[in-house]
Amino acid sequence: MRQEHKTFRAIEVGDGGDGRWKTYAQSLWPEMAGLLTEEGRTPEGADRVRALFHAHMPELVPVLDRLAGQLDRPEAEAFLTHAALRPFSQACTQIARNGTLLRNYDLRPDQCEGTIASSRYLRPVIGMQDMLWGLLDGMNDAGLAISLTWGGRSAYGRGFAILIVVRYLLETCDTVDEAVGRLRSLPIAVPQNLTLVDPTKAVTMFVGPDMAPTPAPDACAANHQHLPVTDEQERTLRTQERLRTIRAAGTNVAAMLQPPLYRSVDEQGSRTLYTAHYRPADGRVTYYWPGDSWHQSFTDFTPGSRTVTLGRPS
Template sequence: MPTHPLPRVRAAGDPAALGRAHGRERAPALKAFLDDAVGRLGHLLPGPVTLTGLAPTIAAYRTAIEDALPDLAAETEGLAEGAGLSPTEAYLLQLRREILGYRKVPTLGDCTTYARSGSAARGLPVLAQTVDLNGNLDDQITVLDLAPSGTGRRSLLLSFGGLLGYLGLNSSGLAVGINLVLGGTWQPGVPPYLAVRHLLDRADTVDEALALLRALPLASSRCLTLCDPERAVWAEHLQGDWRFHDAPETTHTNHFLHPDLAARDEINVFARRSSEKRLRACRTRLATLPADASAEDHFEVLSQAPLCVADNGDIRRERTVAAAVMFPSRGELHLRPGDPSRHPTQVFALR
């Protein structure tokens, strides 16, 4: 099935320059997205949504981001300038998931993520995942190819609708994926998607990334999966508490796996059944996948139900809007936009 090439924003320089380049390249798409019920939040939340009504919430998060991640705050300002948006609009694009919060409603699924490194990878570390989101966001996919000045690193990131980060890898051989887990009180702080970007900008290894994570005031519960040539780790966060699991092969879906956090899980019973089913299926399929499996082999794992969640026509329900396979030691990001069982792979490489 033919697929249009995904937009790729290439930029180098200081934070403001990166943001301006991103904004200029994606300005029409971002303006149209914001004009669609305020970034489609109006289609997903139970009550009316206006930028004016959201402004106090956005301002509180903006202050937290400026304090913790001034470089990404400056890049957000640059995004606004380049796209012709207000700073409030540019920050809204970083905060959509935090504004949505979480509600105990039935859902079909969310992301499934796994990683292999060390002895399980035999020289070919890999991090792969489905991306399950509501809001029909497959039309908002952009690949960011960024070289921030002063870091010596370059990163490839999957982005949706103006986000400065979602998942990706860097030229040091570090890859980061992300899963939603639900618990605790969500409050102004660093959105986890920006935390992913921060790690790729600043860390060469899983160890360095974990140290950076511990220092961040994350706004909400999440699980990050980190992979370099030596280690694969998932890191669960719940209201300031972190728990980690280090293994040659890791798998994660959308319920807390560490026993210290499992009792505080707020996932609803329907979503938990889906999460557990996807976790079992993922582990079963990985058991038959060789260490030197190709990207297409990994997409076979990700493209079948229950890991791949089909569109049921309800914009409020999560469905698979992309799948990613990352080979961090090769600097390669392989993507299938939309339903991965229906679209061909597009390959992005750092070298």
């Protein structure tokens, strides 16, 4: 496997109001602004997504206002609603068992922000952040952890990017059951799979713009949902093979760092970027790469940066 390097960083942003989030977000804004849809750039589109956010995520409205005000860009509020972003898809494999959540995140290195963020918007949350305040995976101080994978279908509708949904659920929910209940009322733009775990329960939910939230057979997911996987999809994503492998391996970090769960560069340049092992009841998460790891927790969060090697030696 061809090796490559990527720098991940860990930051603390507090409640978003003391300037730390502003410094971080302004440095990324030039590359983020292009991800806003054309509709989101219009006054009518901005009004629509603002109303959608107010209707479905009212608890986060004060945070949205605080963050958008610091960016001081006319399109910032529409962007931060995550209801007017260009659709994107990623691979990934994840499983939850016995109060822990283990996942691999697969994407092109240049398309992943690589920011581990500790925040206190509404409550303490730690997770792998993307799109300025969305989350690819994370945990809160109540012992709830959530991660996402793409659902493998090309459906698209009006609704939220899954990143802000993970953020919202972790900010407002204590348990899996509470999060699943809230999930049922949220419009989702792209088919996604969410795996959720707390100290007593684990579940994977299939969600999307064309379906009601549906529980998967067990608390693990790759990149398909309820529909049959085509030969082409399996050739490019190996989604069924990865799901079979992770079911057999369980929450085994070593298995996640080996093929087929650990993925080499594909035709689009996507590859496994990190492995995350959440133990939310303990408030701890460890990020893994071949030959390296980084521990973070609510009681000992360490800001900084780390350049890691992607890919296993040949």
